[in-house]
Amino acid sequence: MFPAMQDILEIEGLTKTYDGGFTALNGVDLTIRKGEIFALLGPNGAGKTTLIGAVCGLVQPSSGTIRAFGEDMGRHWRTLRRRIGLVPQELATDMFETVLHTVNYSRGLFGLAPDAVRVEKILRALSLWDKREESLSALSGGMKRRVLIAKALAHDPELLFLDEPTAGVDVELRRDMWRHISALREQGTTIILTTHYIEEAEEMADRVGIIQKGRIRMVEETRAMMARLGRTEAVFTLAAPMSAVPEGLAGHSLSLAEDGRALVYRGGDGTGQGKSEVAALTKALIAHGVDYIAIDIRESNLEEIFVNLLENQSDTGEGA
Amino acid sequence: MSLFNARSAWTIYKHELARALRTALQSIIAPLLSTMLYFVVFGAAIGGRMESGLEGVDYGAFIVPGLLMLTLLSESTANGAFGIYMPRFTGAIYELLSAPVGFAETLVGFVGAAATKSLVLAAIILGTARFFVDYTIVHPVLVLGFVLLVSASFSLFGFILGIWAKSFEQVGMVPSLFVMPLTFLGGTFYSIDLLPEPWRSVALANPMVYLVNGLRWCFYGQADFPVIVSLLMALGFLALCIAIIARIFATGWRLRS
Numbered sequence: 350m351f352p353a354m355q356d357i358l359e360i361e362g363l364t365k366t367y368d369g370g371f372t373a374l375n376g377v378d379l380t381i382r383k384g385e386i387f388a389l390l391g392p393n394g395a396g397k398t399t400l401i402g403a404v405c406g407l408v409q410p411s412s413g414t415i416r417a418f419g420e421d422m423g424r425h426w427r428t429l430r431r432r433i434g435l436v437p438q439e440l441a442t443d444m445f446e447t448v449l450h451t452v453n454y455s456r457g458l459f460g461l462a463p464d465a466v467r468v469e470k471i472l473r474a475l476s477l478w479d480k481r482e483e484s485l486s487a488l489s490g491g492m493k494r495r496v497l498i499a500k501a502l503a504h505d506p507e508l509l510f511l512d513e514p515t516a517g518v519d520v521e522l523r524r525d526m527w528r529h530i531s532a533l534r535e536q537g538t539t540i541i542l543t544t545h546y547i548e549e550a551e552e553m554a555d556r557v558g559i560i561q562k563g564r565i566r567m568v569e570e571t572r573a574m575m576a577r578l579g580r581t582e583a584v585f586t587l588a589a590p591m592s593a594v595p596e597g598l599a600g601h602s603l604s605l606a607e608d609g610r611a612l613v614y615r616g617g618d619g620t621g622q623g624k625s626e627v628a629a630l631t632k633a634l635i636a637h638g639v640d641y642i643a644i645d646i647r648e649s650n651l652e653e654i655f656v657n658l659l660e661n662q663s664d665t666g667e668g669a
Numbered sequence: 670m671s672l673f674n675a676r677s678a679w680t681i682y683k684h685e686l687a688r689a690l691r692t693a694l695q696s697i698i699a700p701l702l703s704t705m706l707y708f709v710v711f712g713a714a715i716g717g718r719m720e721s722g723l724e725g726v727d728y729g730a731f732i733v734p735g736l737l738m739l740t741l742l743s744e745s746t747a748n749g750a751f752g753i754y755m756p757r758f759t760g761a762i763y764e765l766l767s768a769p770v771g772f773a774e775t776l777v778g779f780v781g782a783a784a785t786k787s788l789v790l791a792a793i794i795l796g797t798a799r800f801f802v803d804y805t806i807v808h809p810v811l812v813l814g815f816v817l818l819v820s821a822s823f824s825l826f827g828f829i830l831g832i833w834a835k836s837f838e839q840v841g842m843v844p845s846l847f848v849m850p851l852t853f854l855g856g857t858f859y860s861i862d863l864l865p866e867p868w869r870s871v872a873l874a875n876p877m878v879y880l881v882n883g884l885r886w887c888f889y890g891q892a893d894f895p896v897i898v899s900l901l902m903a904l905g906f907l908a909l910c911i912a913i914i915a916r917i918f919a920t921g922w923r924l925r926s
Contacts, residue, residue, distance in 0.1 A: 367926070402926070405763075405766075405767040406766050406767050406925070407763055407766050407767060407925060407926065408925060408926050409921050409925045409926070426769070427672075427674070427769045427771070428769070430767060430768060430769040431769045433767070435763065435764075435767045437760070437763050439760050441759055441760025441761050441762075441763055442759065442760075442761045442764075443688070443755070443756075443759060443761055444759070445691060450687070454680060454684050455764060457676055457677065457679070457680030457683075458677055458680050458681065458764060458765070458768045458770060459677070459768050459769060460674045460676045460677050460769055461676070462676065500764065
């Protein structure tokens with residue numbers, strides 16, 4: 350039965366090799382916890398959508414096991430699919446249907462009785478109620494994406510996959526979407542999302558998984574990853590160029606840049622520790638008679654961490 | 670959860686019928702109009718000068734089962750094919766594949782709707798034919814059963830076609846290049862016994878001959894072959910289609926990547 354701590358999805362050794370020989374998933378092991386938002390990051394063609402497809406029944410795995418809610422997906426697919434929702438990457442639906450019809454269809458397809466109150470609640474939450482009688486073809490791209498979310502929520506899934514939920518959506522709508530996703534999590538829905546917007550993962554995800562060439566390279570708490578791999582960078586624009594870092598400052602992770610006109614500090618751990626080191630450095634620079642006219646301090650974000658990780662993996666071949 | 674989710678099947682069925690209503694001009698009026706034209710030309714206009722080959726049956730009445738079969742086979746195939754090809758084409762099939770819906774619900778929903786459309790069309794054609802030719806049905810219950818059997822079989826065949834097809838051209842190709850010509854040559858407008866050899870023997874290789882004659886027997890109690898031959902042919906085709914679709918669902922061919 351369901352384990353006490355609530356691993357809602359357990360994937361072991363999942364491999365998908367297509368007929369042409371391309372391996373999209375290569376022994377993926379991944380566990381998703383109940384109630385979390387998990388962001389799956391990876392470059393194009395990394396295997397994100399294939400992984401989601403394998404869980405949701407769109408892709409036939411070549412090998413491996415998928416367990417959802419403590420039960421084997423292959424054996425209990427009827428009962429388990431009822432508890433899983435999917436918002437696909439593509440705007441794939443019959444464009445001549447009305448919003449209300451297509452959401453009611455989704456609910457019925459998953460075997461549930463019509464529930465006008467529930468459907469109205471979903472449509473209102475996604476600001477679609479006023480558009481309920483409109484044909485999908487008349488809606489903007491952002492609204493169509495909301496309809497796909499409404500369709501996926503129509504059967505009240507406990508585990509929801511969002512494949513690039515904010516692709517092609519403007520900034521305002523994207524933030525609105527984030528609020529909806531957070532609200533779903535508040536209601537107890539476990540969410541797995543793929544995204545190209547690293548900011549999105551940084552903003553919402555409890556944990557982040559990085560997939561590359563069909564392999565999971567890393568899974569970690571978002572904050573822990575930021576803390577472990579994050580860095581503070583401080584650029585001191587010098588009043589006068591120098592040819593070398595003064596010996597007395599050697600312990601401060603400093604380097605020269607811009608032909609000796611800037612002194613660059615890189616350090617910290619992503620928790621803000623770097624900022625206190627920069628504060629100490631400002632005093633040390635003055636103490637060593639190093640004059641500067643400007644300081645630019647910034648923290649590395651998840652995107653930089655992500656890019657660095659991928660580059661490091663590429664440099665070292667297959668990686669972890 | 671049971672092995673058959675009736676609500677899911679009913680939802681697919683209703684959804685498909687709603688889609689047909691949205692395209693009523695294409696689904697009902699177009700085939701009805703073309704069939705009526707056949708009745709006008711071959712029934713009312715020149716039918717009076719032709720022999721049917723069946724005792725006591727006018728030529729106008731003789732072609733009613735054949736024309737009904739011609740429409741049924743073409744429309745059932747096309748309806749079954751487009752029903753599943755459209756969600757494949759738009760990508761909306763993701764929802765079907767990710768839902769707790771299996772082989773049985775999908776077939777009942779899609780093929781049931783396709784067959785229903787064919788039955789409605791058949792009823793309209795038979796009613797309208799009365800305006801052009803005079804006919805009497807000897808075995809009305811058998812007509813209903815045979816029409817149901819043929820509609821279901823060719824809706825299943827269309828379903829296979831819709832899964833096999835990779836383009837709209839392929840979906841439209843089989844009904845127009847194979848089903849309709851074979852039915853046309855399958856005794857729709859003439860008795861096979863009127864053909865000289867070797868054409869009669871060649872015609873016997875056409876499976877549509879048996880279906881047209883089966884329905885004709887149900888109408889008038891006489892045909893080129895015993896009705897049991899036609900019935901067995903239709904049942905065999907039905908079983909073959911179901912077996913193929915069961916295999917498609919088991920392997921995920923052209924459905925799951």
